[in-house]
Amino acid sequence: xxxxxxxxxxxxxxxxxxxxxxxxxxxxxxxxxxxxxxxxxxxxxxxxxxxxxxxxxxxxxxxxxxxxxxxxxxxxxxxxxxxxxxxxxxxxxxxxxxxxxxxxxxxxxxxxxxxxxxxxxxxxxxxxxxxxxxxxxxxxxxxxxxxxxxxxxxxxxxxxxxxxxxxxxxxxxxxxxxxxxxxxxxxxxxxxxxxxxxxxxxxxxxxxxxxxxxxxxxxxxxxxxxxxxxxxxxxxxxxxxxxxxxxxxxxxxxxxxxxxxxxxxxxxxxxxxxxxxxxxxxxxxxxxxxxxxxxxxxxxxxxxxxxxxxxxxx
Ligand code: ARG
Numbered sequence: 001x002x003x004x005x006x007x008x009x010x011x012x013x014x015x016x017x018x019x020x021x022x023x024x025x026x027x028x029x030x031x032x033x034x035x036x037x038x039x040x041x042x043x044x045x046x047x048x049x050x051x052x053x054x055x056x057x058x059x060x061x062x063x064x065x066x067x068x069x070x071x072x073x074x075x076x077x078x079x080x081x082x083x084x085x086x087x088x089x090x091x092x093x094x095x096x097x098x099x100x101x102x103x104x105x106x107x108x109x110x111x112x113x114x115x116x117x118x119x120x121x122x123x124x125x126x127x128x129x130x131x132x133x134x135x136x137x138x139x140x141x142x143x144x145x146x147x148x149x150x151x152x153x154x155x156x157x158x159x160x161x162x163x164x165x166x167x168x169x170x171x172x173x174x175x176x177x178x179x180x181x182x183x184x185x186x187x188x189x190x191x192x193x194x195x196x197x198x199x200x201x202x203x204x205x206x207x208x209x210x211x212x213x214x215x216x217x218x219x220x221x222x223x224x225x226x227x228x229x230x231x232x233x234x235x236x237x238x239x240x241x242x243x244x245x246x247x248x249x250x251x252x253x254x255x256x257x258x259x260x261x262x263x264x265x266x267x268x269x270x271x272x273x274x275x276x277x278x279x280x281x282x283x284x285x286x287x288x289x290x291x292x293x294x295x296x297x298x299x300x301x302x303x304x305x306x307x308x309x310x311x312x313x314x
Contacts, residue, residue, distance in 0.1 A: 056273035076111040079137040081125035083214040086295035087143040090304035097304035105291035126193025140263030159259030164234040171248040189230040196231035
């Protein structure tokens with residue numbers, strides 16, 4: 001794995017540049033595109049806002065599956081960052097730490113729909129897109145916002161959850177901190193590689209912005225007083241505020257690219273189409289709502305802490 005990673009790292013740039021050429025099946029010559037009901041790119045209706053029509057659109061899952069390139073045969077390999085209850089976290093179930101959360105239920109649902117085993121790889125959030133680009137994982141499922149600044153490195157599925165953004169402080173400071181200007185010169189946290197980090201730069205440009213790899217560490221630093229405030233996804237903020245009553249959500253943070261999506265390798269039309277079919281089925285059937293309710297209940301219980309190398313503490 002290590003040597004492969006090193007080799008692939010060296011190729012990242014070449015790969016990124018060649019991505020479109022590397023995926024002829026997905027990009028331009030989807031097998032059966034001419035004979036199938038899928039509209040050819042040139043015939044795509046002009047009203048479409050998409051940069052290019054997906055040649056797999058209109059195809060059934062069964063028709064798309066043979067064109068899916070799996071990182072590991074017979075498995076759906078998913079990268080996630082389990083520091084993000086109720087999306088993904090380690091719940092203590094029957095005394096054992098287990099990966100849980102509605103993203104993990106969705107991952108299992110996708111694997112089942114594809115008829116393969118699920119293989120979840122925990123990693124830091126800011127490493128997921130890189131692993132996607134090198135093809136080490138098939139999908140990134142980690143509460144990804146469809147951030148337009150990531151458009152060149154990944155594609156994003158339809159939305160499966162609609163959340164928001166929050167600014168979190170210690171409850172004891174409620175009177176002290178009432179606007180972003182109050183944080184000038186103070187330490188404000190956000191997860192590295194996340195849209196929350198950009199929100200911090202935008203909203204608290206004069207603060208001392210601390211980028212941490214894990215949201216759980218941001219929570220710990222807030223509780224211990226090393227951070228004065230933090231930008232956190234609302235569902236996650238609500239979940240951790242329940243666990244740590246010494247914290248509170250101070251106010252909502254505005255953000256345009258709403259919702260959570262699955263990250264797919266850039267330009268991989270087959271994966272994008274397949275994932276969209278499965279996600280829409282999951283959402284429309286109400287199954288996603290069940291996953292969310294279940295995850296919220298689990299997140300209220302005991303959780304295990306995930307440490308740097310993907311291992312579990314204590
Ligand atoms: N929605 C944010 C983003 O896409 C944060 C996601 C963080 N996910 C996580 N599992 N820590 O940047």
